[in-house]
Amino acid sequence: MPRATIKDVAAEAGVSTATVSRALSGARGVTATHKQLVQDTALRLGYRPHTVARALRQSRTMVVGMVVPGIDNPFFPQLVELAEAELRTRGRALILTSSHDDPDLEAQQISMLLDRQVDGLLISACSKAHSGAAIEKVSNTIPTVQFDQYADSTTTAFVGVDDASGMSQLVDLARRSGSRKFAYIGGGEENWSGLRRRDAFAESILDIDPTAAGRIYLGSFTRDFGKTAAERLLREHPEVDTVLCGNDLIAVGVMDVARNLGLSIPDDLAIAGFDDISVATVSSPALTTVSQPAQKLMGTAVDLLLRAIDGEDTTRIHEELPVRLVQRGSFRHFVQPDTDRLNRTREHS
Amino acid sequence: MPRATIKDVAAEAGVSTATVSRALSGARGVTATHKQLVQDTALRLGYRPHTVARALRQSRTMVVGMVVPGIDNPFFPQLVELAEAELRTRGRALILTSSHDDPDLEAQQISMLLDRQVDGLLISACSKAHSGAAIEKVSNTIPTVQFDQYADSTTTAFVGVDDASGMSQLVDLARRSGSRKFAYIGGGEENWSGLRRRDAFAESILDIDPTAAGRIYLGSFTRDFGKTAAERLLREHPEVDTVLCGNDLIAVGVMDVARNLGLSIPDDLAIAGFDDISVATVSSPALTTVSQPAQKLMGTAVDLLLRAIDGEDTTRIHEELPVRLVQRGSFRHFVQPDTDRLNRTREHS
DNA sequence: GGGGGGAAGGTAATCGATTACCAATTGCGA
DNA sequence: TCGCAATTGGTAATCGATTACCTTCCCCCC
Incomplete structure (x- = not known):
């Protein structure tokens, strides 16, 4: 037996389909008696409105x-x-x-x-x-x-x-915790926030480490690209002490490489991600990153x-x-904390 | 201007709606001339079928x-x-x-x-x-x-x-790599595969480490529960050298605790997960687990x-x-390899 | 030349609801 | 008591397609 329609309810209750529709939807007035009757009947027949028909109309x-x-x-x-x-x-x-x-x-x-x-x-x-x-x-x-x-x-x-704010907060935090030679590994040109983060990096880094402009690597937002880029970066620029990444996945790839090379994180290489996805707390050390609401x-x-x-x-x-800066183990400890902001942004665990 | 309907196409092409429908759907024969005409007209008017109406009919x-x-x-x-x-x-x-x-x-x-x-x-x-x-x-x-x-x-x-096979493969691998005192931390009773994995653990462990039956902890499939349970487990049963987990998230929680206690993985404590989600390769050491197709x-x-x-x-x-067993760093290395298989795969020197 | 069969086109029913429109009733004030 | 407005109920149109059924036409064979 197919499901009951509004017609069945109408026939069973002895009223018109219009009354049934009105009683159930409340689109227009219906006497209390009818309303009750229709609702009871609908319930008894197990009537359920047909969403497709309703959508059409x-x-x-x-x-x-x-x-x-x-x-x-x-x-x-x-x-x-x-x-x-x-x-x-x-x-x-x-x-x-x-x-x-x-x-x-x-x-x-x-x-x-x-x-x-x-x-x-x-x-x-x-x-x-x-x-x-x-x-x-x-x-x-x-x-x-x-x-x-x-x-x-x-x-x-x-x-x-606010990608720009997140990235500049990261740069700022890195600088205050002792970073001197920066690099950036990010997603491709295709990606909107990827570009924004890169631009924000390029801009906020200008007066801290102007040479960093030559250490920007763009590819895709994947762990694999993080590895590839990190290998190249560390070969071409062994002087780098800090890598900011376009997202957490890339950062994880960078950590893979650092670990393989025997670099200690964060002492030899500080690493930050972006997004604060759950893997950010699985790596060791956990990832300093930017949490999105x-x-x-x-x-x-x-x-x-x-x-x-x-x-x-x-x-x-x-x-x-x-966004909210989340400081974890992949960054060096503060040297000269900015007390005001620190209180607002440090994550308690 | 609302989107064109089949009626518009019919009027424009000078045929009936039935012909349009047939020409476009191929449900029944239509002369080649008409078919072409209708298709052209539909294209020209930007006609798109109305999925809701079709669904109703x-x-x-x-x-x-x-x-x-x-x-x-x-x-x-x-x-x-x-x-x-x-x-x-x-x-x-x-x-x-x-x-x-x-x-x-x-x-x-x-x-x-x-x-x-x-x-x-x-x-x-x-x-x-x-x-x-x-x-x-x-x-x-x-x-x-x-x-x-x-x-x-x-x-x-x-x-x-095949949860049972996965779990028994894990137990087997653990045994051959030196595990002696087992424990299990898994998801709750609510969960079907959780129960299956627990049962498979309980059964395959019987003749290897009968005492393990007293070291089964059930809660939820989360990292948090993994932490809680691991803390209790290691307090109550410090003799444990191997923890098999109901899934990877729990295993990550266990690793958190092990790390905090200064236990070395896998030497002091071998850990395995289940599912092979991506975090399984982010932790260090990476997680031995069971990969699902x-x-x-x-x-x-x-x-x-x-x-x-x-x-x-x-x-x-x-x-x-x-399922497929995936051996990674969170398990000890093989001690007594299966010689038969070894002979087939050993490299010549 | 008639008839049978098959293909194609059109008309209109149909899916299941909502709702425009009309008719009937009621209430209320003038 | 009459009339207007408000309320309620019903009838049927409507949404946009598919498709049952009918008619027409054509081809082919006897």
Whole structure:
């Protein structure tokens, strides 16, 4: 026996389908008697509304699409889970897709989601340069919010973090704890926050260690690249005493190499990551890094999206959330702590 | 301007909607002229089929629901990504939900997915004992495949791994590399594979170290529990030289404690995990563990589900995939190698 | 030349809800 | 008592596709 429809309930209760619909949704007044009767009947028949039919009629699926670049980086699963939880409490479901860092696939996924009539789109662009077109196009059709990564030539709402501040805090911390010769290993040119972090590094390092500009290595946000780049770096520039990395995965790769070469961390080589994913506390020593407010990030993104779905124009809203420096064993100890900031940023364990 | 419908295409091309539908779907013959005409017109108008309307008519959404216990354990994001990729190539989308290890929430999620008319359900039960009712109920309505975790009192298809073999291989490897006093720290009673691993441990350890039965600690699959349990274990049983863990996260917690106590790994304490998630290679020493065939696992699960959706009865299919032992630094080196195998692989000098 | 079979096109029913529109009833004030 | 407004219920249109069913046409064979 197929599931009961609104028609069945109407027949059983002896009223019209319109009354059933109204009694259940409260869209319009219905006498208390009828309301009770309908609710009882619906319950008795085990009636459940048919979401697809409702979506067709209302042009609203109560589903949101999400596109992430991939899950190689454990930072994203966390965001996915947060988005799912937040959307659930707001009565919506999440269709999840991954672009696997491929702008073409990303465009396909966006178009698939559009075809599925999602009410809105949460997207973290896989390419600063090549994601823009598809995103801009879709954002003209349905509410769209970009999070964590921002694509060129787009005009959507955006929530990210203050990469520049995070990176300059790291540089500052390193300097105060005795670092003198810096290098930077980061993700590729494709990546928006990767570029921002690199730029922030290049800028904040200028008056501390001008030679560092010649020790910037860009590749991908993976542990493997961290290894490759670190090997090259330490061969070409053995004088380096501090490596700042574009993310934690790269930093782990650098630690692998340092360990293999018998370098002591942080005394011979101080290392920092970015993101504060869970592996940052598994390595030994644990990784000094920059923690991102993931919950706030997705909370804001979802909120912006739902407001846009409700008709508000949020396209001009660009939020950059503050990050938090997390000092762990992969950095030398403070030599001359800045007492004020230290109290605010040191992690207690 | 709203998006073009099949009606618009029909009007523009001067044919009926039926012809348009047929020309585009190929469900029935259409003259080559018409077919070309319709395709051109559709392209010109930017026509895209309305998935919701199609779903209503065909009672088929081409969407699959997935329920995972959570993402605290990095093992699951991996499965999610694999499922998403596999489903995409098979033309379906994925609605992802998390039960956050709560059977009640899990039941709600299942019911939400049912309401959304998903064509099938992939689920990893959060509780061996308390997930069964909801899963069994839904499996009577739509095709359902359980993966990785199995709930009591259900009759659905299932794909998991051979926990018992993995655990006994670990025990065997430990024995041959000199372990004498064993302990086990695992996940809670709620967890299906957790129980299987514990049972396999208890059984394979019997004739090697019968006292080990008194050194089994169960809690949750987290690093925190690993710490707590390890502290208790090493206080109560300082004689232990080997700890096998229910998963890698627990093992990492145990390593934290060992390091804090100044124990050397693996000489003072050998440690093994289970799952081979990426952190297993970040700790130092890296973690000896059991690697699961994640790709095969999800590939099979998706395949079973789609076959079920196509009408095949797969409910009796239960697959347990083989696992692979991964020996890393957290175990002592072999003392008495298996000579037979050694002869086959020894290098000539 | 008639008839049978197969292919193609069109009309309209259908999926299951919401909702525009209309009719009937009621309440209330003038 | 009449009339207006507010409230409630029902009928049927609607969302955008697919598809059952019917008609027409063409081909081919007897």
